[in-house]
Amino acid sequence: MERRAGTYRGALALLLAGGVLMTGCAGSGEESAADRSSGSNGPAGGRQPAPAAPSAAPGQREDGARAAEDAPARESAAPDYLSTFALDVDTASYGYARRTLGDGQLPEAGTVRPEEFVNSFRQGYERPEGNGFSVNLDGARPGAGAADWSLVRVGLATATASDAGERPPAALTFVVDISGSMAEPGRLDLAKTSLGILTDELRDDDSVSLVTFSDEAETRLPMTRLRGNRTKIRDAIEVMEPADSTNVAAGVEQGYEEAVDGHRKGANNRVVLLSDALANTGETDADAILERIGEAREEYGITLFGVGVGSDYGDELMERLTNKGDGNTTYISDETQARKVFVDQLPAHVELRARDAKAQVEFDRKTVEQFRLIGYEDRKVADEDFRDDGVDGGEVGPGHTVTALYAVRLREGASGHVATATVRWLDPKTRKAHEETGSVGTGAIGGKLWDGAGARLQVTAVAAYFADTLRGGDLPGTPALGELASRAEKLAASTEDSSVAKLATMIGQADRIRNGGGDGPPGAGSEGEIG
Numbered sequence: 001m002e003r004r005a006g007t008y009r010g011a012l013a014l015l016l017a018g019g020v021l022m023t024g025c026a027g028s029g030e031e032s033a034a035d036r037s038s039g040s041n042g043p044a045g046g047r048q049p050a051p052a053a054p055s056a057a058p059g060q061r062e063d064g065a066r067a068a069e070d071a072p073a074r075e076s077a078a079p080d081y082l083s084t085f086a087l088d089v090d091t092a093s094y095g096y097a098r099r100t101l102g103d104g105q106l107p108e109a110g111t112v113r114p115e116e117f118v119n120s121f122r123q124g125y126e127r128p129e130g131n132g133f134s135v136n137l138d139g140a141r142p143g144a145g146a147a148d149w150s151l152v153r154v155g156l157a158t159a160t161a162s163d164a165g166e167r168p169p170a171a172l173t174f175v176v177d178i179s180g181s182m183a184e185p186g187r188l189d190l191a192k193t194s195l196g197i198l199t200d201e202l203r204d205d206d207s208v209s210l211v212t213f214s215d216e217a218e219t220r221l222p223m224t225r226l227r228g229n230r231t232k233i234r235d236a237i238e239v240m241e242p243a244d245s246t247n248v249a250a251g252v253e254q255g256y257e258e259a260v261d262g263h264r265k266g267a268n269n270r271v272v273l274l275s276d277a278l279a280n281t282g283e284t285d286a287d288a289i290l291e292r293i294g295e296a297r298e299e300y301g302i303t304l305f306g307v308g309v310g311s312d313y314g315d316e317l318m319e320r321l322t323n324k325g326d327g328n329t330t331y332i333s334d335e336t337q338a339r340k341v342f343v344d345q346l347p348a349h350v351e352l353r354a355r356d357a358k359a360q361v362e363f364d365r366k367t368v369e370q371f372r373l374i375g376y377e378d379r380k381v382a383d384e385d386f387r388d389d390g391v392d393g394g395e396v397g398p399g400h401t402v403t404a405l406y407a408v409r410l411r412e413g414a415s416g417h418v419a420t421a422t423v424r425w426l427d428p429k430t431r432k433a434h435e436e437t438g439s440v441g442t443g444a445i446g447g448k449l450w451d452g453a454g455a456r457l458q459v460t461a462v463a464a465y466f467a468d469t470l471r472g473g474d475l476p477g478t479p480a481l482g483e484l485a486s487r488a489e490k491l492a493a494s495t496e497d498s499s500v501a502k503l504a505t506m507i508g509q510a511d512r513i514r515n516g517g518g519d520g521p522p523g524a525g526s527e528g529e530i531g
Contacts, residue, residue, distance in 0.1 A: 087394035095331030114375035135438030139445030142477030161347030177275035213251030223262025277314030356393035
């Protein structure tokens with residue numbers, strides 16, 4: 001164990017270096033198109049280089065906002081018309097907010113991530129025919145006090161999953177929290193139910209192992225094929241009982257040890273962490289815990305899927321672990337959601353279509369005066385690192401959609417090109433880099449948002465405005481919660497989408513709580529759906 005832990009610490013240096021870069025602010029945009037396209041990191045053949053970063057416009061900041069008040073030392077700096085971020089398919093923030101509102105409380109602002117609200121709903125994007133992404137851009141004007149602003153939606157989508165029999169086998173290591181806090185209804189009992197559902201859904205050629213942790217970690221089941229062993233696996237799941245404190249670090253370390261020992265070449269190797277993530281024993285810092293998984297991530301390509309449970313939930317810890325563990329998170333509060341995650345969405349959570357995926361959006365300085373990316377604060381990537389494939393991006397499975405929504409102010413009388421979006425990713429098997437691009441002009445974003453744009457764009461706007469309101473934001477054109485709830489109700493009727501109806505219920509709950517009331521039973525509602 002000590003020898004392997006030492007190896008992990010060495011590999012962690014590379015992992016944390018990528019993390020530091022990922023959390024840095026956007027670059028200045030001074031690099032020329034020729035400089036960016038001359039590197040050796042691009043895909044072979046036919047690559048479209050990113051457009052040149054535009055030259056300075058008077059009094060602009062890196063986000064395109066006017067900044068006459070900025071320090072004189074910045075006046076000569078080129079403005080940044082580039083927005084670069086790692087893709088994110090997480091939905092845990094939305095799921096946890098739903099649970100919190102159902103319990104009659106507003107979620108803490110720090111747990112609200114708008115991109116995860118938006119990515120919890122169908123988007124209706126065109127899908128690519130093969131591997132990789134389609135790139136879709138559109139938008140509309142919200143009006144109502146924001147006449148000179150538009151919302152621009154950048155939508156990325158992967159192809160839906162192939163038949164279950166055609167996917168590569170899965171090798172899944174379940175790391176289950178059995179600490180005392182997991183005794184609360186809706187925690188360990190729900191985790192056991194979820195694993196039972198998943199055991200029924202996996203194929204005979206899939207494999208699972210089981211690690212539990214409280215104050216210490218224990219391997220309950222080494223990597224075991226499903227064929228002929230389903231009863232044995234169910235028995236190992238059923239005997240789990242809550243114990244003592246929460247040593248997440250011990251569980252993660254033991255889980256990755258088992259994942260490495262049971263690694264299957266050509267399979268989808270993944271660690272699945274089911275926990276309330278309330279670490280109170282051993283290492284409780286995400287960076288320290290990540291020291292245990294460096295080698296597994298770098299050498300074996302093992303990814304981390306976090307499944308959060310519980311009314312008290314360590315959102316920040318789970319988010320950081322999965323972001324830097326090449327994975328994603330979701331949150332479940334009842335069996336219906338467990339079936340959605342482990343049955344309906346199973347391929348998206350065990351397969352990969354893209355590794356280290358990043359997006360870069362360039363806004364045209366001739367038409368755009370200001371822009372603001374809604375969310376993705378903890379997924380920012382320095383602009384110059386877009387084509388550095390050593391810098392961590394996001395992992396995306398089949399059937400996923402990733403949406404980035406921007407508030408954009410056009411220059412007066414502007415017409416023509418507005419923005420170009422480029423997505424870059426590595427093939428999960430060959431690690432070869434690929435890119436796709438798309439663009440949008442003023443004609444595609446000038447229509448009315450409400451009662452004019454497509455229903456899915458309106459749902460996206462409702463989800464984003466709702467999230468921004470919950471965290472105390474000030475997006476131009478944000479309707480009051482009552483109006484948002486009414487619009488969501490109309491959209492639910494027109495789309496016949498139960499997830500949108502539940503969004504309307506959540507907004508209504510938030511409005512009543514803000515006005516001194518409460519609504520709904522604990523854990524009411526169900527999670528949005530992968531698009």
